[in-house]
Amino acid sequence: MNLDPYLPLAIVLSSALPGVLIFLLGEDSYRLRTALNMFGALLKIVLVGWMIWGVFHGHVYESRLTLMPGLELVLSADALSVLFVALSTVLWLVTTIYAIGYLEHSPNRSRFFGFFSLCVSATVGIALAGNLMTFVVFYEILTLATYPLVAHRGTPDADHGAKVYLAYTMSGGVLLFVGAVWLQTLVGQLAFTQGGLLGAAPEALHGQFIVIFFLLLAGLGVKAALVPLHGWLPQAMIAPAPVSALLHAVAVVKAGAFGIVRVVYDVYGVEFAHDLGLLTVLGVLAATTIIYGSIKALSQDGLKKRLAYSTVSQVSYIALGASVLGPIATIGGLVHLVHQGIMKITLFFCAGNYAETLGVHRVSEMNGVGRRMPWTTLAFTVGALGMIGIPPVAGFVTKWYLGLGAASAGAYWVIGVLLVSSLLNAAYFLPILYRAWFRPPPEHWPKEPVLSKRLETAPSLLWPPVVTALLAVIAGLLAAAPFSPLEWATLIAEREYGR
C-alpha cells in the first residue's frame, strides 16, 4: 500500500492529536502529558526525516480533501515546505522540553500544552499548504491557537497584550482572506507552483494583481511584523518565555515571512513580481523595517523587549532576500528562515533562564551574569554574535549570500542596509555581552531560587539553549555540508529558478 498521500496529513496530526488528548487530561497527570508531548514531537521528527529524504529524491507527497468543487484543502510537500517543516519540528521538540521545565509549578499546564501543540500543528499546516486557500485556513487557526498562549498568565498586562495581538492578526487575516478570494475569482484555484503562475495571465488583469499583492502583503506583513504593522509584537512579549521563543523563531512571525516568500515565488513568480515593480515595494518595506527595528532595539532596557525589536529587524532579512531578483539573494533569504529561527530561539531561552534563575529581566541588571551562568551566557553570546553576522555563526552565511546576491543584481543599497543593520546589531548586542562577561556581578541577584544543585540552572532549562546555540554554530561552520540549511536553500532556489 502506498502511504505517500497520507504523510503530510500524518505530520500535521502528529502534534494535533496529542494536543487534543492533552486538553482532556487532568492538571496533575504530569507524566502522561509529558509522554504524549514527547511522543508527538519524536514521531513528527521521524516522519519529517522520511519526508526530507523523499523530497530530496523527487517524491511527491500530497493529501487532498475536496470541500466543494473549486475549493480543496491540499497538503503537499515541496522543498520549500520541507525547510519550514523541519525547522518547526526540531525547534518544537526543544521548546517543549524547555516549556516542561519552565512551567513546572505554574497552573493551567494542560491548557498551555494543548494550545502549544495546536500552534505547532497550524504552523506545519501553513508550511505544507498546497494552495492559497489551505494556507489562509491554517493561518487563521494559528492566530486563534496562539491567543491563549499569549494570555496564559492571566494578568491584566497579559490580557492587554493578547487583545492587541488578536486585533492586529485578525485584521490582517481579513485582508489576506479578501486578497486570496479576489485572486481566486480571477484565475481560479491557486495551487502553489514553483516559478509562479500569474505570469501567464492576460495583461488586463495586471492592475488588479498589483492591488491584490498589497492586500496579501498587508495581511502577511502583520504577522511578519513589517513596519508599520509590527505594533503587536513588543506587547506580546508578556507571554511566558517558551511562547515568546516559539512565536519569534517558528510560529507566528515566521509564518508571516514564509507566506511572503510563498506569494512572491510560488503565486506571482519572482520574475513576474519584479516586472510589476512589486519587489521594489517589498524591498523598501523590508529595509525600513530592518533599520527601524534595530534603532528601536537600541533604546530598550527590557531584555525581552530588546530581543523583540531585534526580531522585527531580523525577520525582514527574509523579505529582503525575496525582494532581490536572483538565485543567490533567494538563497540568503530562505536560509535566514532557518538561521534566524535557531539563533533567536537561543536568545529567548537564555532570556527566560536569566528571569527564572536570577530574576534578571533588564539589560541593566545583567552585570557579571556570565560568571554566575557561564553556559547560558555562552549560548547567548553565540546567538548575539550570529545576529550581528560574525562568522562562523549561521548569521554570517545569511549576510554573505544576501550581500553577494545584492552585488550580483547591482542592488548596492541592500549592502548598505546590511552594513547599517550589522552596526546597529553590534551596538545593541555587544554592550550586553560586555556587561555579562566583563562587569563584576552584584552581591545579590533580584531573585534566586535553587533550581539545581550541580548545574547553573535546572537541566531542562539549560540544555535547550546550549543545543540550539550549537546548532547555530554548526549551521554556519558546516554550511557547505550535505543537508545543511544552506544546501537545502540552494536546492529550493535551483528548483524555483528552474536550473
Place this chain on the structure above:
Amino acid sequence: MSGLLLAVVLVPLLLAPLAVHPALRWLVLIAPLPALVGLALLPPDATLELPWLLLGTALGFDETTRVFLLFTALVWSLAAVSVVERLGTAPGTGRFRLLFLLALAGNLWLILAREPVGFYVGFALMGLAAYGLILHPGGLMRRRAGRVYLAMTLIGELSLFVALLMMARTQGVTWSLPETPTPDGAVITLLLIGFGIKAGLMPLHPWLPLAYSAAPAPAAAVLSGAMSKVALLGWLRLLPLGQVALPEWGMLFVWLGLVSLLVALGVGLVQTDPRRVLAYSSISKAGLFVLLLGLLLLEPALTPVGVGALTLYAAHHALVKSGLFLGLGLRDLDPARPLVRAGLILLALALAGAPLTSGALAKYVAKPVLLSPGWIWLDLALMLATVATALLMARFVWLIWPAPGVVKSAPTVSDFQEPQTPIAPRSVFPIWSLAAWILLLGLVAGFPFVLGEPSAWPTNAGAMLVAGLIAAPLALAIRHRAPGSGRPVRQRRLGDLVVLAEPILTAQLWAARALFGRWNAMVEAVRAHLYGLGERVGSPPSDPERTLRAWPTAGWLWLGVTLLLLLLVLITPSTTPA
C-alpha cells in the same frame, strides 16, 4: 599528513575552553606548537581541501604563507610563556587565556586560508577576541582603549566584508585566493580602509596607541607582532599586485604611506610613555608598508622582489616589536636589570635599522623597490625617515633609562596610565619569560647573519651617524635643565584624535537623546564614563625632559631637525648607494 594543517587551527580552538581552568593554564604553551611542527614536517605546497567547511574552504601553504606562519607562531609562542608565568592565576586570567587562544586560532586560520571566506572568518575571530586581551585586567583606561579598538575593528571588518562581496560578485560564491580578480576602485578603497585600521595607517590609527599602551605585555606583543601584520598579508593577497599597473592608486598609496611614515615619527618623538613611542613606530612602519605597496602598484615588474622584501620586513618587524613589548613587561618588574636594558637597546637598534641588525637587512632588501622610481623627493623623505626612526628609538631608550634621583620606575609611565602593578613579587623574577625573551633576542640578533649577505650589513650607517650627531647634543642639553622649569605642559597629545572626538561624541549623544526621547541606561553609562574621563586626566609627574615634551618646544625642535636634515642631505647628495 596534510591533516596537520587542520590541527594548526583546531588545536588552539579546542584547547581554548580547557585553558580557562587555572590548573590547565600551561595548555596555552602547546597551542601554537602545531603550527611550528607543521612548518617543519609538511611539504612547502601542502594543501587541504575542506569542501564541507564554511562555504567550502581550503587550507594550505605558499611562499608568503610560510614566512607569515613562522613568525606569527614564534611571536605567539614566546608571548604564551609570559601569559602562563606572569599573569598567573589572578582573577580574569581564565578569560584572558580563552580569548588569547581564540585570537591565536583566528590568526593562524586566516594565514592558512586559501579562500576569502576562511580568511574573513579568521580575521573576525581574531579581531573580536583581541578586545578581551586589551581589556585585561580592567580599569577605566583599558575600557576606553577597548571600546575604541572594538568600534574601529568592527568598521574595519565590515569594510573588508563589503570588499570581499564585491570581489566575489564575479566569482560565484567564493574563489581560490591566489587567483584574485582585479578589483575596481571601490574595492581598493575598502581594502585600504579595512586593513588600514588593522595596520594602524594614519588617519585610521587612533585605536593603536591606546591599545598598545593599555594592553598587558604579552597582549601588546601579539597585537603588534602578529595581529597587525595580518593587514599586510591581506593586501598582498587581495590587491592586484603584479597583474596590472594602477598608476593613480599607486601614487595614492605612496602618499598615504609617506604621510603616515613621517607624521607618526614626529608624533612619536613627543610621547612620554615608551609603549606609545613603540605604537607610533608601528604606525610609521605601516606607512612604509603602504608606500612599498604603492610602488609595486606603479611598477608591476618589481612584484617578486617587492613581495619578498615586504615579507622579510614584516618578519623582522614582528620579532623586534614583540620583543620590545615583552622586554618592557620585564623591565616594569625590575627597571634596574642591566640584561633587560641591554636587550631592549639591541632591539631598539634593530628597529632603527642600525648596521648589522635585522632592520638594516630589511632595508637593504627593500631598497631596489624604494629606489625604483628614482624620485629625488622620495629619496630625501626616506632618508629623513631613517634618521627620524633612529631618533625615535633614541627617545625610547631615553624613556626606559631610570631617571637620576627618581627611585621608582614612575617617570616613564604615562600620565594617564594606571600603574602596571607587578603581579609577581619583586623577588621572584619570571625566569621562564626571561629565557623566552633571550631566545627571541637571539633570533633577532642572528637574523641578518643567517638570512643576509655581508653586503647588506653596513646599510644605514650614514643615517645612524647623522642621528647620533643630532641626538647627543639634545640629550646633553636636556640633562642640564633643572626639572620643572618649562612652560605648563599641554595635556592632550596630537596623536590622540580620540580625545578630540569625544566632545563631538558627547554632543551627538545629547542630540540623539533629544530626538528619541527615552534613552536607556547603557547610554547613560557611556556618558557618565565620558565625563569621568575629564577628571581622570591629571597633571603629569615632573621629570627632566618635561620641557621637551611641551608642544611648542617639541614642534620647533621637530621643524629644526627636519630643516637641518634637509640641509645635510642636500650637501651630501645621497648616503644611500644607488
